[in-house]
Amino acid sequence: MSSVGLPLESGSRFAAFLAVLHRDVYVTGKELPAFLAQVILQPLFLLFVFGKVLGSLGYTRHGYADLLFPGLLGLTVVLTSIQALAFPLVAEFGWTREIEDRLLAPMPTSFVAAEKVAFAMLRAFAATLIMLPVGYLVLGHIPWIWGNVGWFVAALVLGALVGSGFGLLLGTLVQPQRINIVFSLVFTPLLFTGCSQYPWPSLARLRWFQVVTACNPMTYVSEMMRGALTPSVPHIEPWICLLVLLGALTLLLTIGVRGFYRRAID
Amino acid sequence: MSVVRVEELVKRYPKAQVNAVDAVSFEIESGEVFALLGPNGAGKTTTVGVLTTRVRPTSGRASIDGVDVVADPVGVRRQLAVVPQRSNLDRAISIRDNLIFHAAYHGVPAKVREARADELLTQFGLFERASTKPDFFSGGQSQRVMIARALMHRPKVLFLDEPTTGLDPAARLFVWDRLRELRDAGVTLLLTTHDMHEAAALSDRVGIMDHGRLLALDSPDALMRSLAGEATLELTADKPADGALADSLAALPGVERVEHLQDSQPEGDVFRVRLYIAGTEAAGLVAPAAAALAAQGLALSDVRLGTATLEDVFINLTGRSLR
Numbered sequence: 001m002s003s004v005g006l007p008l009e010s011g012s013r014f015a016a017f018l019a020v021l022h023r024d025v026y027v028t029g030k031e032l033p034a035f036l037a038q039v040i041l042q043p044l045f046l047l048f049v050f051g052k053v054l055g056s057l058g059y060t061r062h063g064y065a066d067l068l069f070p071g072l073l074g075l076t077v078v079l080t081s082i083q084a085l086a087f088p089l090v091a092e093f094g095w096t097r098e099i100e101d102r103l104l105a106p107m108p109t110s111f112v113a114a115e116k117v118a119f120a121m122l123r124a125f126a127a128t129l130i131m132l133p134v135g136y137l138v139l140g141h142i143p144w145i146w147g148n149v150g151w152f153v154a155a156l157v158l159g160a161l162v163g164s165g166f167g168l169l170l171g172t173l174v175q176p177q178r179i180n181i182v183f184s185l186v187f188t189p190l191l192f193t194g195c196s197q198y199p200w201p202s203l204a205r206l207r208w209f210q211v212v213t214a215c216n217p218m219t220y221v222s223e224m225m226r227g228a229l230t231p232s233v234p235h236i237e238p239w240i241c242l243l244v245l246l247g248a249l250t251l252l253l254t255i256g257v258r259g260f261y262r263r264a265i266d
Numbered sequence: 267m268s269v270v271r272v273e274e275l276v277k278r279y280p281k282a283q284v285n286a287v288d289a290v291s292f293e294i295e296s297g298e299v300f301a302l303l304g305p306n307g308a309g310k311t312t313t314v315g316v317l318t319t320r321v322r323p324t325s326g327r328a329s330i331d332g333v334d335v336v337a338d339p340v341g342v343r344r345q346l347a348v349v350p351q352r353s354n355l356d357r358a359i360s361i362r363d364n365l366i367f368h369a370a371y372h373g374v375p376a377k378v379r380e381a382r383a384d385e386l387l388t389q390f391g392l393f394e395r396a397s398t399k400p401d402f403f404s405g406g407q408s409q410r411v412m413i414a415r416a417l418m419h420r421p422k423v424l425f426l427d428e429p430t431t432g433l434d435p436a437a438r439l440f441v442w443d444r445l446r447e448l449r450d451a452g453v454t455l456l457l458t459t460h461d462m463h464e465a466a467a468l469s470d471r472v473g474i475m476d477h478g479r480l481l482a483l484d485s486p487d488a489l490m491r492s493l494a495g496e497a498t499l500e501l502t503a504d505k506p507a508d509g510a511l512a513d514s515l516a517a518l519p520g521v522e523r524v525e526h527l528q529d530s531q532p533e534g535d536v537f538r539v540r541l542y543i544a545g546t547e548a549a550g551l552v553a554p555a556a557a558a559l560a561a562q563g564l565a566l567s568d569v570r571l572g573t574a575t576l577e578d579v580f581i582n583l584t585g586r587s588l589r
Contacts, residue, residue, distance in 0.1 A: 097350070100348070101415075104320075
């Protein structure tokens with residue numbers, strides 16, 4: 001039989017990492033319409049109803065769409081990366097066991113976790129960048145300052161990392177049979193306490209809620225986006241957001257990777 | 267040259283009272299088919315888990331082709347492939363893509379992996395369905411896909427967990443044939459099974475495990491020879507008898523041991539024994555045994571000639587049956 005014999009020349013660890021990433025991108029490519037629908041629909045409707053409909057009916061003040069838009073970018077980048085990581089991970093560790101073939105690939109276990117994070121970030125970037133033309137189409141214009149692109153990119157990357165950390169945490173801690181309840185218990189609060197629909201300083205009149213929102217890392221992503229896109233709206237200073245997000249993602253990724261190791265190796 | 271080496275391996279899971287694997291040592295030669303035989307929970311899967319870098323040993327050492335599983339897990343993963351009991355195929359892509367991506371993870375060049383995938387799919391009778399996704403495959407077909415996938419990167423050692431459990435007889439024979447071909451081609455195989463027929467049919471050597479310990483390790487023939495007799499003679503008579511009859515049967519020439527069989531006769535109104543006989547001349551004992559029965563007023567109703575099986579070996583070692 002010609003199909004066995006000496007092992008073929010072994011690939012490098014990084015090649016294994018790239019091959020797994022390639023597989024994930026390949027599958028996303030084959031399911032592109034589903035992927036687009038999944039990432040666009042929710043922010044699109046939020047943008048349309050809160051930014052366009054309520055504004056046209058006179059229920060929101062002029063300019064609300066401008067402060068909503070950066071918040072929705074923050075929401076999209078964080079939630080997309082959580083979903084892109086946590087849902088497949090729960091299934092792969094739980095019932096499909098698809099991850100086993102990757103854990104046995106010739107690369108360190110940490111690379112398998114890193115690939116998950118890298119892919120979740122790619123999805124989050126795609127979903128968030130699509131919001132720019134979508135926002136333009138829905139609202140007629142979007143707030144954008146070329147001089148602040150650096151802060152926009154920083155918010156994008158940090159938001160995706162924080163979301164990935166959350167996703168890794170949820171994906172390795174949640175039991176498969178509890179996935180639905182846990183995700184609804186986590187997502188809804190995350191969605192509405194992340195300052196995507198209101199700027200944080202404006203909550204001073206609602207002090208307790210301002211404290212609650214300060215505990216949600218997504219708040220700092222939304223605020224950083226505002227600092228970049230609509231600096232005239234009162235917002236948390238970007239450098240404060242930067243520090244908080246660096247701390248949050250270090251914590252989340254540390255716990256998440258530890259959880260990943262616990263699931264991967266007995 | 268031994269390609270798999272396990273020395274005084276111990277694994278105790280957190281919070282467990284006993285060791286899942288308890289000071290197990292063995293070596294597997296290159297090109298050998300080695301079976302770990304034992305009931306569920308015996309420690310087979312944990313032992314394989316250590317060798318395949320998915321379980322961290324508590325103490326002891328294990329290596330594949332000289333590469334230590336703890337010191338260099340990545341190096342070990344290059345040498346091996348695993349066929350699990352339950353499908354873990356990638357459901358989002360076709361079975362051909364399953365093979366191709368697996369090869370890519372292992373650094374097989376793009377051109378090589380395409381050709382090799384087609385070759386293996388043909389060999390495993392799956393070529394016609396190459397573009398189908400795994401969800402549409404039966405258990406036996408998934409098993410074949412997983413073996414084909416495992417061979418994509420030409421592993422030195424192939425681990426198979428209960429390779430034919432739950433398969434229908436035809437699928438089982440197909441898998442056995444493929445595994446024999448692999449053995450002939452020089453791949454080292456380590457299979458875990460609780461099926462003694464599988465262990466006896468495929469392996470060069472069998473390690474019998476129970477409660478985390480390796481109780482015996484030898485070729486199937488040698489293990490069966492290690493029992494009191496090589497041949498067995500099962501006798502059934504029409505009514506129960508006392509101990510004197512068993513004694514007179516034990517006194518027959520060549521009989522090494524007499525075992526009472528009761529489990530399958532709940533009514534208990536018959537006499538059933540199995541005689542273990544040195545040598546292979548069990549048939550010659552039928553007439554003297556029938557005479558001994560007749561002397562006690564019993565009539566012989568059934569006779570079965572056989573040889574000791576791995577199941578008998580297991581019972582002899584542990585005092586209980588495999589399942």
